[in-house]
Amino acid sequence: MSESTLTAPLADSTLRLVVPAATLRTATDVLGALVEECRVRFDDEGLHVAAMDPATVASVSLDLSPSAFETYEVEDKRLGVPLERLDDVLSMASGDDLVSLTLDPETRRLHVAVAGLEYTMALVDPDAIRSPPDLDELDFEYSASVTLDSGALSRSVRAADMVSTHATVGVDPDTDAFVVSASGDTDDVAHRLRRDELVDCSVGEAESLYSVDYLRSIVRPIPAGTDVTLRLGTEVPLSLSFATADGAGQVEYALSPRIARH
């Protein structure tokens, strides 16, 4: 990649961040579930990413407030970040290690320093990265909301994966249970979590069909022991959100429904 693909506004700007490796690794894993590179926006309120997978089936937004960082010195700025390479670098660090990120205004490359390692990373032109639609502007009607442990959610997806490529995610208003179910050629499966097995539950009629592959990709990077909140409806996107960085960050996935066979 030639450096001329980096946009001029970066030229004189400064960016100096220090952040725990675990925080940054969760961020790259969460984003890497859907895209290979992403546009990161920095402002006074912190770091913001919105991305959509190439097939436009799922999107993700990630926000980290300045309090998630040990050092947060940055002018308003946008960077195009290659996620896999950043993940490679972070794989050399322990979770407690502090990662230092500095933008070199001359070369317009990102210096990543962690645990004795100094990595100089070519960035991607942020204008060459596609924007997702702004999900906040879409007005979906969610009829139910469920909060559960990420491990239980992961088991639900794994159960559906045994028999089909698609899973029905919903709530059963009669029993207040959260249910993920799937039907294969010969076998059916349902994974059911009762109200007392959920962290929180606000139940209405809700049932939509989603791709198991996407569900698996989305659920995999969520750290163990995380409370995940699902907002559900009938044939609407699944909203899946959780806090990160000890509450200083927020992640939200939106996954489009598939049309059920009738």
Place this chain on the structure above:
Amino acid sequence: MSESTLTAPLADSTLRLVVPAATLRTATDVLGALVEECRVRFDDEGLHVAAMDPATVASVSLDLSPSAFETYEVEDKRLGVPLERLDDVLSMASGDDLVSLTLDPETRRLHVAVAGLEYTMALVDPDAIRSPPDLDELDFEYSASVTLDSGALSRSVRAADMVSTHATVGVDPDTDAFVVSASGDTDDVAHRLRRDELVDCSVGEAESLYSVDYLRSIVRPIPAGTDVTLRLGTEVPLSLSFATADGAGQVEYALSPRIARH
């Protein structure tokens, strides 16, 4: 598979079992070493399976008495069970979890419930599954018997596997040792366990040649720390048996000998 392949006698029968996941998983692993599906027979004395691998080289019998189950309510019945799918379901459970198995008399499918999971499994026509010969009717002359730890047996097989596809299993009457040996193109190997390294030993002259692939498949699913009893002779099938389900179950493999090169 259409449901019409399930035989009529199941139609009005009942079957309700509750059993620890670990017990059922050992059973599916032991049977899965030789076959993909098996015919399970239930009567007042418990669950019985006899199966032979497609190449008719090895057979296995498994018996679980009603005391191996928390609940054992079943009329005389035969079911054709797809082992790999049952194993998939059990892989979602912890060993202590209780698995509930119920036959739906209408759909003739097996309901498997464990750890929040409800799996509905299409069964196989039991009449479409080949029967093994009744090994009890075959009158082999065993000249020696050896009981040893499953880990030691596994090491013996692994040793033979280094140099050849066939292993000689026998006892050395001079030294009362159990010996597994193999000869390759350039190298030879012998794994020898002395009487004091065996749990039990009743020694006579015995030596036969067996397939290492089959030995490996048979030994792999035996849980660590299990006492395994081998009955041995000269050019007769190897009998390999052990208790399961805390003594409420019994497994026996029989492996046909290969003709030695002379």
Place this chain on the structure above:
Amino acid sequence: MSESTLTAPLADSTLRLVVPAATLRTATDVLGALVEECRVRFDDEGLHVAAMDPATVASVSLDLSPSAFETYEVEDKRLGVPLERLDDVLSMASGDDLVSLTLDPETRRLHVAVAGLEYTMALVDPDAIRSPPDLDELDFEYSASVTLDSGALSRSVRAADMVSTHATVGVDPDTDAFVVSASGDTDDVAHRLRRDELVDCSVGEAESLYSVDYLRSIVRPIPAGTDVTLRLGTEVPLSLSFATADGAGQVEYALSPRIARH
């Protein structure tokens, strides 16, 4: 391999060794990093191996004094040893197990006994194995020497591997730091260890380019927690040495430099 390929001098000789499995396994791993078979020489001062990889890029020498062995009874002798098969046998042993090695003067095969296993190994004609040049006779000018933990060295190599197939290994005389760096098409990386992160350091100007693949192969078998001494210069082979067998053994690798692109 026919036994006639074994040379006559072995015919009446004796060789009886007893050695901890861990000592022998480190030796086979260290040698196996570069060659599949090697010529082992025995004399009053112990066991000696010198070997060079088929591409003649790297060589290794290994010496184990008689004190590394529980039993060391051997006349002057040379054996050609197939390393992978010996490694297979050792994989059956625990580190504390004692391995007994005996040369059968009749069959000229090596008897390896460990943990109930008796393995009879065909040897390789030692005259058919290529000799490396004697590195002691080559008079390289090393300008710096660094001793560091094997784990830190391994991280350096892994860092370089992220961006390139070649790494620059050197010291920075200004900061007394040991530096491994690499340049890829878009990204650069440097792994830097300051003097206080090194076990020992004697610094002069030194910088050479080496193959990352070779560095990785060489560093991998070095046991965790080992102090490794590097001797460095400008466009000279890298010397990498460490003690083994609790100080009763010594290993030295020499890795030829690559010509840097200018």
